[in-house]
Amino acid sequence: MKHFLNFIGGEFVATSKTFDNRAPADNRLLGRVHEAGAAEVDAAVRAARAALQGEWGRMSVGRRIELLHAVADEINRRFDDFLQAEMADTGKPHSLASHIDIPRGAANFKVFADIVKNVPTETFETATPDGGQALNYAIRSPLGVIGVVCPWNLPLLLMTWKVGPALACGNTVVVKPSEETPATATLLGEVMNAVGIPPGVYNVVHGFGPQSAGEFLTTHPGVDGITFTGETRTGEAIMAAAAKGVRPVSFELGGKNAGLVFADADFDKAVAGIARSAFENCGQVCLGTERVYVQRPIFERFVSALKARAEALKPGPSEEAGVNLGPLISREHQQKVLSYYQKARDEGATVVTGGGVPQMTGALAEGHWVQPTIWTGLPESAAVIREEIFGPCCHIAPFDTEEEAIALANATDYGLATTVWTENLGRAHRVARQVEVGICWINSWFLRDLRTAFGGAKASGIGREGGVHSLEFYTELRNVCIKL
Numbered sequence: 001m002k003h004f005l006n007f008i009g010g011e012f013v014a015t016s017k018t019f020d021n022r023a024p025a026d027n028r029l030l031g032r033v034h035e036a037g038a039a040e041v042d043a044a045v046r047a048a049r050a051a052l053q054g055e056w057g058r059m060s061v062g063r064r065i066e067l068l069h070a071v072a073d074e075i076n077r078r079f080d081d082f083l084q085a086e087m088a089d090t091g092k093p094h095s096l097a098s099h100i101d102i103p104r105g106a107a108n109f110k111v112f113a114d115i116v117k118n119v120p121t122e123t124f125e126t127a128t129p130d131g132g133q134a135l136n137y138a139i140r141s142p143l144g145v146i147g148v149v150c151p152w153n154l155p156l157l158l159m160t161w162k163v164g165p166a167l168a169c170g171n172t173v174v175v176k177p178s179e180e181t182p183a184t185a186t187l188l189g190e191v192m193n194a195v196g197i198p199p200g201v202y203n204v205v206h207g208f209g210p211q212s213a214g215e216f217l218t219t220h221p222g223v224d225g226i227t228f229t230g231e232t233r234t235g236e237a238i239m240a241a242a243a244k245g246v247r248p249v250s251f252e253l254g255g256k257n258a259g260l261v262f263a264d265a266d267f268d269k270a271v272a273g274i275a276r277s278a279f280e281n282c283g284q285v286c287l288g289t290e291r292v293y294v295q296r297p298i299f300e301r302f303v304s305a306l307k308a309r310a311e312a313l314k315p316g317p318s319e320e321a322g323v324n325l326g327p328l329i330s331r332e333h334q335q336k337v338l339s340y341y342q343k344a345r346d347e348g349a350t351v352v353t354g355g356g357v358p359q360m361t362g363a364l365a366e367g368h369w370v371q372p373t374i375w376t377g378l379p380e381s382a383a384v385i386r387e388e389i390f391g392p393c394c395h396i397a398p399f400d401t402e403e404e405a406i407a408l409a410n411a412t413d414y415g416l417a418t419t420v421w422t423e424n425l426g427r428a429h430r431v432a433r434q435v436e437v438g439i440c441w442i443n444s445w446f447l448r449d450l451r452t453a454f455g456g457a458k459a460s461g462i463g464r465e466g467g468v469h470s471l472e473f474y475t476e477l478r479n480v481c482i483k484l
């Protein structure tokens with residue numbers, strides 16, 4: 001039996017309280033996760049503090065960067081171990097995990113190491129009242145011990161998206177992976193030891209949120225800042241915890257993202273793009289599109305074409321050739337998504353395709369599968385149009401004018417992402433400027449350059465990470481003023 005242990009001060013730590021880790025594809029037992037209690041979380045925070053005050057805190061930026069490149073290289077060397085662990089924990093297809101999750105896991109260390117190496121800070125020469133001069137210059141210091149609370153949808157990618165810049169800036173981290181996906185964060189502990197990252201720089205505590213490792217970590221007074229990706233309501237709880245001690249937070253939260261397809265779009269590219277944004281990772285991407293608005297002249301044709309795409313998706317085990325649809329993460333999440341499928345029917349939706357559970361055979365019948373689903377005909381007040389579902393589904397509605405499309409896209413409490421499909425350059429710019437989101441993709445989706453700002457407007461988050469913007473959260477910018 002496999003055991004997923006905590007990683008504290010460079011050592012793997014077992015606890016007496018464990019819980020099952022099961023594979024979403026077939027519910028088989030993958031291993032037992034050792035839940036960290038308040039004592040283990042405290043030990044992890046202390047180890048992180050000690051590392052900050054020790055070798056890591058004294059290390060030159062150059063050496064730190066070398067080590068983070070070595071972490072990336074070691075992830076790539078152990079690519080298959082990470083791939084197998086991620087596929088088992090999430091059930092996602094090989095094609096997805098091998099092209100996105102694991103490569104990004106490595107890239108997140110390299111990119112931020114290089115950014116930290118190359119970013120300058122400001123200087124100002126200042127006239128003084130006595131007719132002399134002063135020189136101001138800025139320095140960036142690490143924020144300190146960072147609590148990193150992670151979701152289950154892109155476990156390695158989203159964890160390293162925070163750990164990479166945090167370590168590059170000289171901080172130490174205590175990571176709380178999702179209880180659903182403990183494997184790759186644990187494996188990363190082995191990588192840290194293998195390349196010589198000092199003990200205590202990277203720590204992992206396993207467990208749940210309330211009254212477990214998540215709450216123990218976010219309420220711990222030794223944590224200097226908290227970065228979190230997940231549900232908006234959890235963000236509210238973590239923000240309340242962070243208020244004690246006035247500790248900064250960086251949040252990437254939920255979304256109810258719109259896709260806008262204009263009649264002048266390249267039709268085939270728009271259909272393929274919206275299909276990806278609605279169904280990739282079985283719809284479990286915060287950037288995914290659950291509300292599609294299509295200009296009336298192409299509406300019917302678009303609905304038929306997206307239906308064909310949804311019905312062509314092949315659910316199955318990660319490794320099987322041609323499989324491009326995985327399961328949902330858990331039975332609980334499957335029930336949540338299916339409850340929205342029911343709500344859509346109750347509210348009078350036309351179910352264009354899907355709406356239930358696919359017929360899976362053998363062991364896969366025990367997995368958390370749902371059909372890709374498309375609805376039309378609902379009013380904007382319907383639950384599946386208002387609330388984040390996080391499943392492979394979308395509602396499609398027609399619109400007439402550009403103004404109407406923008407108003408529909410903005411009619412939500414969330415503000416994470418929009419994807420716009422048009423061949424009209426002027427329209428693309430106009431729409432991009434007016435949609436109230438952190439990221440607007442034109443004729444694309446999930447096309448990421450890690451140097452760009454990433455984050456949500458409105459209820460979708462606080463702060464921006466990515467490129468130099470990550471430095472705003474992970475460092476304390478200080479000014480030194482010297483009277484010359």
Ligand SMILES: NC(=O)C1=CN([C@@H]2O[C@H](COP(=O)(O)OP(=O)(O)OC[C@H]3O[C@@H](n4cnc5c(N)ncnc54)[C@H](O)[C@@H]3O)[C@@H](O)[C@H]2O)C=CC1
Binds near residue numbers: 209210253
């Ligand atoms: N924006 C995104 O990328 C993601 C959004 N979600 C949304 O969240 C929903 C539920 O997914 P969950 O994993 O249950 O999200 P969640 O927000 O409940 O959990 C994310 C992480 O926060 C931890 N956590 C939960 N409550 C906490 C608390 N009070 N204090 C400290 N840590 C806490 C969890 O243990 C987990 O590590 C999804 O259906 C989806 O709507 C989920 C995953 C990613």
Ligand SMILES: O=Cc1ccc(S(=O)(=O)O)cc1
Binds near residue numbers: 284285
């Ligand atoms: O699912 C949420 C999500 C997906 C990707 C990223 S990023 O590419 O690392 O910025 C962030 C959040």
